[in-house]
Amino acid sequence: MSSAEIAVLPETEGFRIRWADLAPFIALALIVLAGALINSNFMAANNLLNVITRSAFIAIIGVGATFVIATGGLDLSIGSMLAFVVGIMIMAMNAMAPSLGVWAIPAGAAVALVVGSLCGLLNGLIITVGRIEPFIVTLGTMGIFRAFITWMTDGGSLSIDNSLRAAYRPVYFGDVLGVPYPVVITIVVALIGAFVLYKTKYGRRVTAVGSNADVARFSGVHVGRVRTLAFVIQGFCVAVAAICYVPRLGAATPTTGQLWELQVITAVVIGGTLLRGGKAHIWGTVAGALILEVIANVMVLSDMVSEYLVAAVQGAIIIIAMLAHRFTSAR
Amino acid sequence: MSSAEIAVLPETEGFRIRWADLAPFIALALIVLAGALINSNFMAANNLLNVITRSAFIAIIGVGATFVIATGGLDLSIGSMLAFVVGIMIMAMNAMAPSLGVWAIPAGAAVALVVGSLCGLLNGLIITVGRIEPFIVTLGTMGIFRAFITWMTDGGSLSIDNSLRAAYRPVYFGDVLGVPYPVVITIVVALIGAFVLYKTKYGRRVTAVGSNADVARFSGVHVGRVRTLAFVIQGFCVAVAAICYVPRLGAATPTTGQLWELQVITAVVIGGTLLRGGKAHIWGTVAGALILEVIANVMVLSDMVSEYLVAAVQGAIIIIAMLAHRFTSAR
Amino acid sequence: MTAPMPTDAAAGDGAGAPVLRAEGLSKAYGPITVLRDVTMDIRAGEVHAIIGENGAGKSTLMKLLSGHVQPTDGSMSMAGRAVSFADAVQAEAEGIVLVHQEILLAPDLTVAQNLFLGRELTRGLAVDDREMNRRTAKVLARVGSPVRPWVRLGDLPLAQRQLVQIARALLDDRKVIILDEPTAMLANDEVDSLLQIVRNLRDQGVATLYISHRLEEVEALADRVTVLRDGQMIGTWPAAELDQRRMAELMVGRELSGLYPAKRDPQDAEPALVVEDLSVDNGAYQGSFTVRPGEVLGIGGMIGAGRTELIEGLMGLRPAQAGRIAVNGTRIDKQDVTRLMAAGLVYLTEDRKGKGLLLNERLGPNLTLQALDFINPGSRLRRNLETRAVRGAVEEYDIRVRGLSVQAGQLSGGNQQKLLLAKVMQADPKVVIIDEPTRGIDIGNKSQIYRFIDTLVRGGKAVVVISSELPELVGLSDRVLVMRGGRFVAELTGERITEQNIVYAAASSGRDTAKRTRA
Amino acid sequence: QDAEFTIAVSIPAATHGWTGGVVYHAEQAEQQIEAAYPNIDVIVSTASSATAQVSALEDLSATNELDALVILPFTSEELTGPVEQVASTGTFITVVDRGLSDESIQDLYVAGDNIAVGANTAEWLVEQLGGEGEIVVLRGIPTVIDDERIQGFTEVIEQSNIEILDIQYANWNQDEAFTLMQDYLGKYPNIDAVWANDDDMLLGVLEAVDMAGRTDVKYALGGNGMKQVIEMVMEGDERTPISTPYPPSMIASAMYMTAAQFAGQAPMRGSFLLDAPLITPENADQFYFPDSPF
Ligand SMILES: Nc1ncnc2c1ncn2[C@@H]1O[C@H](COP(=O)(O)OP(=O)(O)OP(=O)(O)O)[C@@H](O)[C@H]1O
């Protein structure tokens, strides 16, 4: 009897699962198709390139959020954290510009990465050491980071030094062989994220913790450390997004990054990652970010709805997309 | 020997649990004490009355949110829903004022209760029938309700008819034996909420669903129905809050109720309800709403922090309060 | 086959008429058929035992009969009337209730609230908590549980939760009560009172379906016995025609040798594990013990004696203070699962669903989670190492699985236990502590697991076994420590290791009487 | 459509009273221009943040041959680069309200003067209070508009003996203004005047003052020329005798002027500075638009 069962053993791993994984990409394809039908300009190479490039921010931050959410956490502070990191980075670059010249840019970027990671560490430690709901902690730090950037800008704005602008611009506007830098950076971040999540022990532990924290603890996984590190990764990703963000807008204001947390979480969930943790789809998140950006773009291109109702249509499309996803991926 | 045994089998009905239930009230007392020390004006009867009256909105909506969160759900749309219900109510009252006179007020209030409940029903049905994460659904409906109120007000404001103002004003500014109406209404709503939650079959099932939905299903509980009804209750509470809200400023604007969802959820969690569901503390929520309002009040009364940093200090106090709670209620 | 011929006919043996009849029931999950063409009847006033190996399909059959799962083929009838159940609620309405093998109760509700969930008593609009608590206390007393009705379920030890679950089934009048391994988590005392309850039910004309791997219970209790093997019905026999050995042979389809391996000669060696003055918050006090290589140390005691707490404290899984802990001579100053594993000590939990396995993950991630650093050096995950480990474990521990993509939660209980054993053994430990090693394991697998333990010990390892099954403790242990009220109260060696001595040590000093009066 | 000219209009989304007015006037102007000049196509696009506005600019210019762009920038610094990008393709640029960091980019500038809104109000107040007194201030959302108004106001006040007791954010939100004013009233036994830098907030302030029954508050001022407030000014309200216009309709003016470029009428270039004169009972009817939602 047992021999018969073991003979079936070498089965291909989860063909069925892969099909469900495709859902966000199918949704993306459908929305792109709809966009093309609604507005002929949508498919213009230029437009598509713009949309893809700007979805980089949400996608990059989303990679980090995928880690946090996979461990069963949630980070509402990312939008404010972005603003704070952007502010610190600009201040650092401006301060270093006189002595370092153009080298102030990489130096400032390094500062941003450190600050971003530290912000994430702060969130992670309060949550794991203090054992408080991530929702509450990051809601608190959201207020804290937002207040800091307001204070740093004196309620106004904080611009990058003119001497650095030209040198820094290509980080958003430049391209490698026609592929814009932010897209390249997104792909690199997502590749690294996917590698860490799917191909390293840490990634394995991330999903284990999100799946059942008790089991992980009984198996000797340092649950707190895994969770904290996920928040650090989130902070690091926010800093990477900040580095791409500054050359585009050149300034930090108290409204920078406002409500991005909701967009990021939406992208992650549309991408197939479960909010309760235990499952993570890095590439789904990237697709989710693209979906959101495409919807916004189509809304701008089409003149069909009153400007007051744009938000309603966007909200409805997201819900409909999730519903369609649910009912097509028959269970 | 039996001493160890008795630990699992408490003789009295959960003495330990009651102690933990007191945490939000102790926190409230401490914050009030701190307020009194920081600023002598704080304890002025007038100031306290103002603060308590204002906290009615968050408390009333929070009662509904306690139901939703106890079932393991989450509603991000409440702030926008409030604005939407306020808008509809004002339009209804204004339309009925010429024919019904002052009776337009109760008629409009009835309309509000129906509309609020329907909004909740919409959320609930999409979530349970469509089996989509509440976070995403209510994020979508948040955009939808907000867009509707913006559209209804043409981006400006929608004021209640002058003929109704005087008659309606007392609902916010009046009092019964010195207790302001909103406070009375809050107490009534919380009493009813507590009765339904703790003393009815439905309430029992709310916690069961939040604690373990599968178990509830096996026990013959209609999980979807229980969840949906929780959202309807949430919508109803939003409408009650709307009824108290309108007499205060007499208008709906696109900013009405903005970010209230975060305040409400914070109040619920500070009050001791778990975000994962299964546990609900109606009176804790009321205390949580008071805590938030008192902190904001103390921040204005004290002169210690820059206006830019107020949000930071508020965020920090909430985190510290939760930390203190965690480390005092030793486990 | 050495067994007597199965008798299918009602054969006027005094039992009542069939209350429930299954006709050609089958169940398939996707392409895999787990139950094939089962035809049987259940009569009023009988105890009908279902036995079979792990994964034979017993739980599946019970879920079909109680509406938790719908059959892919076949039909059911009650007293000649065709019935079908869309869910468990409909089955309960017909008087059929299943007590699950796993605990299915809401942790945040109280005991009484759980019992009455979905059918709360009311007075006017309000629920009648007093009456529900009163009735709950009554039914808990019937199953011999000292638990108070208003205690939060999540605060109870597993065994007490199991009793609560059984109590839930007894709350209303039932026609058919199905008990799926009700005694797996219970110790002798509770088992005795449970058996008495089942006998009472039989006298009241209730039909009881009883699944157990403890064949002595089946022998003592059952009127008829149905044997399942590999999803197929082997037959139904009057219990009087079978003894334990025959049942075992029918289950596995071959002859079985002795259940317990021969004991080993004691060795003189330095202790592999030394524990001194270990106290665990609210659970155990100043426990000290040692285990030598080549020795099986049994730890006995009643449910709630604090055995699990002591070991979880030792492993750093609960707040605990220790005088001295040494593994293989290495002194451990901070208890932590990973450090202890590195020093050579591992622990296998009794709560395999809640703390042992990731039920939604496949075998590989489960198997390698704990010993990942050991199996897979470096920080990169190497799938080939994982696959190799899985294949090795499936072979070595005889895990019956239909493909590598199966999730741990889809394995039968016994195979989950084997997977868990394989998981903690991945790091090649020197000392293994196993809490309830054969909970929910069939007799064939049991002897397999005993043989694993024997092999380990003969290979120079030290094994600590915590068990509520006295024969197991007696059969396996070279030395037995008995706990009571969080303290060690007796040490038994050699000839003195007998069931009577263990029970005496575990239950003496008036505990029994105290408990009975409270119940 | 056989439109020969395309005018894109990029404005902030209607998140509070004033921007709501902007959207309203822009949509009105769009209809009127398209009706009046069949050969002009107007595309109005709102954005809820500087980032979204930059995105909208990219979208509009990537998919249309833009002949003109009318933009009310979220912030100067952040939008300068992106607008320059659009201008470099030969698009006619009209900037409204807030100047870009580089003035050479714009062809037409319809400027509001937020500093003047603050300064004019402050000057009036200094005069009425005789250069002495204690006042409180409510500010809006931390953005440039708010910052400039506060800057203009405080600079003037600092020259006098008037003491600003407190400044806090109320996010251009009536509720928050009501709450904040209640707290101010509780905190300071004497307040001579209050300035909410926007009329939306002023309505909340007035409600709080009335409810507390405080008579020490001699003046409660706002800004922006909201309909209800202008009505009060017209009725000669003692506490709110003035307002300052900051008409959201400036977007419409800018759109008409831009459309005129392509309608073959007189070419319009240069800067048009909208002053922020005080609205008094005498001139209030000039600023009263009963049909506007704002
Ligand atoms: N949901 C499911 N999906 C796929 N296979 C399943 C599922 N549930 C059970 N099985 C398979 O059905 C078979 C029978 O399982 P069942 O739980 O009935 O065994 P059992 O006789 O109760 O075993 P045990 O004594 O170990 O509890 C097992 O091989 C199991 O893997």
Ligand SMILES: Nc1ncnc2c1ncn2[C@@H]1O[C@H](COP(=O)(O)OP(=O)(O)OP(=O)(O)O)[C@@H](O)[C@H]1O
């Ligand atoms: N969840 C809990 N909350 C509080 N106390 C507990 C809890 N679980 C166990 N205890 C305490 O620990 C003691 C021992 O519990 P437990 O039943 O797990 O011991 P055990 O000897 O391992 O029994 P067994 O393994 O046979 O179930 C109990 O008497 C109780 O006082």
Ligand SMILES: [Mg+2]
């Ligand atoms: Mg089973």
Ligand SMILES: [Mg+2]
């Ligand atoms: Mg135990």
